[in-house]
Amino acid sequence: MTLTISGLKVSIGEAEILRGVDLTVSAGHVHGLAGESGSGKTVTGLAVLGLLPHGSRTAGTIELAGRDLLAMPAKQLNAVRGAEIAMVFQDPATSLHPMVTVGVQLTEHMRHHLGVGRKEARERALGLLAKVRIPSPETAVDRYPHQFSGGMRQRIAIAVALACEPKVLIADEPTTALDVTVQAGILRLLRGLCDDLGLAVLLVTHDLGVMSAVADEVSVMKDGLVVETGPRGQVLTEPRHAYTRALLESLPGDDHKLPQEER
Numbered sequence: 310m311t312l313t314i315s316g317l318k319v320s321i322g323e324a325e326i327l328r329g330v331d332l333t334v335s336a337g338h339v340h341g342l343a344g345e346s347g348s349g350k351t352v353t354g355l356a357v358l359g360l361l362p363h364g365s366r367t368a369g370t371i372e373l374a375g376r377d378l379l380a381m382p383a384k385q386l387n388a389v390r391g392a393e394i395a396m397v398f399q400d401p402a403t404s405l406h407p408m409v410t411v412g413v414q415l416t417e418h419m420r421h422h423l424g425v426g427r428k429e430a431r432e433r434a435l436g437l438l439a440k441v442r443i444p445s446p447e448t449a450v451d452r453y454p455h456q457f458s459g460g461m462r463q464r465i466a467i468a469v470a471l472a473c474e475p476k477v478l479i480a481d482e483p484t485t486a487l488d489v490t491v492q493a494g495i496l497r498l499l500r501g502l503c504d505d506l507g508l509a510v511l512l513v514t515h516d517l518g519v520m521s522a523v524a525d526e527v528s529v530m531k532d533g534l535v536v537e538t539g540p541r542g543q544v545l546t547e548p549r550h551a552y553t554r555a556l557l558e559s560l561p562g563d564d565h566k567l568p569q570e571e572r
């Protein structure tokens with residue numbers, strides 16, 4: 310399933326936040342969205358999910374499987390969100406409830422959206438935990454989020470996002486809050502899930518180093534517009550836009566060359 314954003318404009322109050330964003334995320338591809346803080350990356354992801362702040366005004370189209378999500382009634386969009394499009398946030402605490410076991414958090418989505426029974430839901434939950442490489446899923450399923458490390462919690466948040474078999478995954482700075490030693494593992498996991506499940510992944514990050522580890526395509530945002538887009542190799546090695554060049558030059562050392570080895 311391809312997600313196509315065309316001419317997306319978003320205003321919040323008096324401020325024009327997005328000024329005509331064009332972006333395509335294809336099935337089985339990781340599309341990295343880079344750009345400095347405040348350039349509109351998060352707002353782009355929220356627009357796709359229909360989670361913009363109350364009173365936001367939008368123009369343009371966000372097409373998924375022939376439907377324009379921006380024109381969809383709230384109830385219908387609610388069904389699409391969670392079932393077809395899921396999101397992973399920077400801090401797993403945003404999506405995981407501290408007082409609810411991992412198993413319940415994994416199964417309540419699928420029982421609600423997919424209507425599967427208790428036993429099958431538990432089986433699926435174990436499968437999801439294995440898919441995101443949580444050790445001993447049989448034990449992990451009955452534990453609470455605080456009993457896991459930050460990296461493991463993010464893996465669990467990814468499993469929850471995948472519970473309803475979405476086709477599109479929006480990951481907003483999924484490794485920023487994590488220790489550098491576990492970041493690469495999470496990126497490898499996202500890459501593997503994208504390949505195995507044919508997911509269309511929009512990876513939002515301010516970090517071009519992270520981007521070069523996993524993205525097939527890279528878009529660079531500045532002031533509410535995509536200023537450059539293309540295959541990773543091209544954008545990161547032959548940037549056409551001065552702003553992309555400046556972002557690359559701000560990378561420490563040879564970081565932007567390293568992550569190739571991560572794949």
Ligand SMILES: Nc1ncnc2c1ncn2[C@@H]1O[C@H](COP(=O)(O)OP(=O)(O)OP(=O)(O)O)[C@@H](O)[C@H]1O
Nearest residue numbers: 321326344345346347348349350351352353362515
């Ligand atoms: N709820 C809101 N109300 C008003 N303005 C907002 C709101 N959310 C975001 N903005 C503004 O929209 C602009 C883009 O924000 P956004 O969070 O999309 O940037 P970003 O590129 O994701 O940056 P960061 O890397 O810091 O998350 C910023 O100027 C921000 O202040």
